[in-house]
Amino acid sequence: MNLLALDTSSEGCSAALWAGDRLTDRFSLAPRGHTRLLMPMVRELLAERELAPAALNALAFACGPGSFTGLRIATGVVQGLAYGLGIPVVPVSSLAAVAQQVIDAEALEEGTGVAVAFDARMDEVYWGCFQVRDGWATPLAAEQVRAPEAVSLVDGVARWVGAGSGWRFQSRMPAEVGASVPAPDTEPVPRAREVALLGRQAWQRGETVPAAMARPVYLRDEVTWQKLPGR
Numbered sequence: 001m002n003l004l005a006l007d008t009s010s011e012g013c014s015a016a017l018w019a020g021d022r023l024t025d026r027f028s029l030a031p032r033g034h035t036r037l038l039m040p041m042v043r044e045l046l047a048e049r050e051l052a053p054a055a056l057n058a059l060a061f062a063c064g065p066g067s068f069t070g071l072r073i074a075t076g077v078v079q080g081l082a083y084g085l086g087i088p089v090v091p092v093s094s095l096a097a098v099a100q101q102v103i104d105a106e107a108l109e110e111g112t113g114v115a116v117a118f119d120a121r122m123d124e125v126y127w128g129c130f131q132v133r134d135g136w137a138t139p140l141a142a143e144q145v146r147a148p149e150a151v152s153l154v155d156g157v158a159r160w161v162g163a164g165s166g167w168r169f170q171s172r173m174p175a176e177v178g179a180s181v182p183a184p185d186t187e188p189v190p191r192a193r194e195v196a197l198l199g200r201q202a203w204q205r206g207e208t209v210p211a212a213m214a215r216p217v218y219l220r221d222e223v224t225w226q227k228l229p230g231r
Helices: 034-048 068-085 094-106 165-172 175-180 192-204
Strands: 002-007 012-019 022-029 058-064 089-093 113-119 125-133 136-139 144-146 160-163
Touching (some): 002 034, 002 068, 012 192, 022 034, 034 068, 058 068, 068 089, 094 192
Parallel strands (some): 002 058, 058 089
Antiparallel strands (some): 002 012, 113 125
């Protein structure tokens, strides 16, 4: 299959192409460069593999949570491409993408838990708990947006690792969370490479949506959204 994956959900901007049996990608840390960099990345990847857009079978994108502006950029590009090409879309959690990145980078053992936290601003974190199952990041609970003091791990997991910018608030998290995750890595950000890997798995399971249903996931409810400055 041929699958194009995009991510602009954080300060990173990236695109990845799974074509045949090979995955290639482009990544840049560019907090304000998403609109400038994303489509050139896509064109470069397709040209490198001598693949026409019409040869794509599906599109995947990091649907969130993450930067509101960034999520809208990737969503708009994916919707436009999917409409034009008449192909389905695979939404992939940004938190899951980071969990998969850590699993692959650290070769985590089966059963290990990965707690991912992003800085959600407004004194909150986006929070997701995953477990390694057959090498893949498998969600253990619904993703949430919470104050650092309100996050929790899922029972029954013997070992946890932590990743994501939200772990900068570890000192404010419950004592049992901090004790279970002694040395979290605050550096990882979502990348299209892992979006492509997870997207391909989801596509094989039939977990796709039409272009009109490719929407960002903000996690914040309307009450929280109305607290934003100017609203």
